[in-house]
Amino acid sequence: MNMQSKQRCLLFVTIGALAACGSDATDGPDxxxxxxxxxxxxxxxxxxxxxxxxxxxxxxxxxxxxxxxxxxxxxxPSNRTVGPFCPTKITDGSVAGMWIEGGKTYDLTGDFIANLATFYNDTKWKLYDAAGNINVTNSQVACEAAARPDVDPAYQNYCVECALSYYGGGVERxxxxxxxxxxxxxxxxxxxxxxxxxxxxxxVLDGPAPVTAIKAAHTIAAFDDCGGHINAHAGYHYHAATGCxxxxxxxxxxxxxxxxxxxxxxxxxxxxxxxxxxxxxxxxxxxxxxxxxxxxxxxxxxxxxxxxxxxxxxxxxx
Ligand SMILES: [Zn+2]
Ligand SMILES: [Zn+2]
Structure with missing residues (x-):
């Protein structure tokens, strides 16, 4: 019995509830x-x-x-390379990273990006140009402008990814x-x-991603298949455990x-x-x-x- 339990026992004795004091009777199963x-x-x-x-x-x-x-x-991580995150063309059938919504994970394919307006029932979603190229943040400036809480308007409708090479290969924590x-x-x-x-x-196993703000800017802060992505502040961090x-x-x-x-x-x-x-x-x-x-x-x-x-x-x- 720890000190806390003993203190509780004394309290119970004082108020005459001795029966509750034999063991950790006041501790629930959890x-x-x-x-x-x-x-x-x-x-x-x-x-x-x-x-x-x-x-x-x-x-x-x-x-x-x-x-x-x-x-x-x-x-x-020492056992793998992080990513991939964003697909590059809407015709790209291979799986890049993943997205999460409504308790489920979704493969980030070109098709998924092409169908975001339908997926979210919001015609403002359009992350690709007339040639089917997906808007992907492809520089440190772009990734940091798009990944900040108040997304730079120039980077709305982007698939956001950052590279560890922008941060010396990893952000020390x-x-x-x-x-x-x-x-x-x-x-x-x-x-x-x-x-x-x-x-x-x-x-780091991080707190919840601010998906409401991310989606309000019509951005996809792409995760890799291991549930991680990169930002300037936290470096590579997990938002989901997928067994990686x-x-x-x-x-x-x-x-x-x-x-x-x-x-x-x-x-x-x-x-x-x-x-x-x-x-x-x-x-x-x-x-x-x-x-x-x-x-x-x-x-x-x-x-x-x-x-x-x-x-x-x-x-x-x-
Ligand atoms: Zn257990
Ligand atoms: Zn994050």
Missing amino acids: APTDNQPAVDPAHFVAGGLKGAITTTSCTLSGGTTTTCYKIVTVGA TFLIPVNPVARKSGTGSVGMGGVGVAFDGI SPSVTAADGHAAIIGYALDGYGMYALADASGAEPTGLDNCRGHSDGTRGYHYHVASAGENMFIGCFKGEQGTAN
Whole structure:
């Protein structure tokens, strides 16, 4: 029983509700457990890291001073080239990247781009010229003008892609993750723009893409088949888990772990070894079991999210 539970017991004794105090009776099935595994830095692929993972003193959002892993990433997967993203001609039948809409993923083909006005029931969508060439951002200036929140009007009706070569091959990122995750005493932490976790190839698992603004400018911020794309601020980052990044399978058939959330809880694939998806996840998309403690299962690739919120405390450097 942890300190938090003991404090709750004292409170219950005070108010005479002793029966609730034998074990962690006040913890529901989805609440973080006491037997919480530590983060395992060995899961990260060395090629995605800039040097070894180290430990550093950090302060959790609840005020506790503890130890965090400091993970510095190179911002490019070491096992593959990113992309492709946008098709170049509407007659191009091959699949470039992918797009997400309404909980589903769609192959980005020339045909898909040609049919956007129908797909979105909006005649303003027209990402190609009379010769069938698709408007693709093909320079750093173009990609940054099109990928910013207030899209440059000159780059409306573009398929947007950026290249890692604009950013020295990758945007270096530093993540602090508590070695031993600590559940928030109450409530949950909201998912912001700084990412929700790190995949084992060192690529950030980002918060939802701002698809409302992207679509309002009649742009397609193309993802590659791995659910990632590039911008100047975040470099290459994931918005969907499609099974590309390294994972560690579980001996008991549970879904494989694909990364850690910024609060230190494991982020697992959606489906287990038999293809079954978990039921009864909490609003953060987490639940607990005896082997993994509290952990998250990422959403399906079309949902434009990984997890709904943070159950644990995040750390900042001291
Ligand atoms: Zn993005
Ligand atoms: Zn699970």
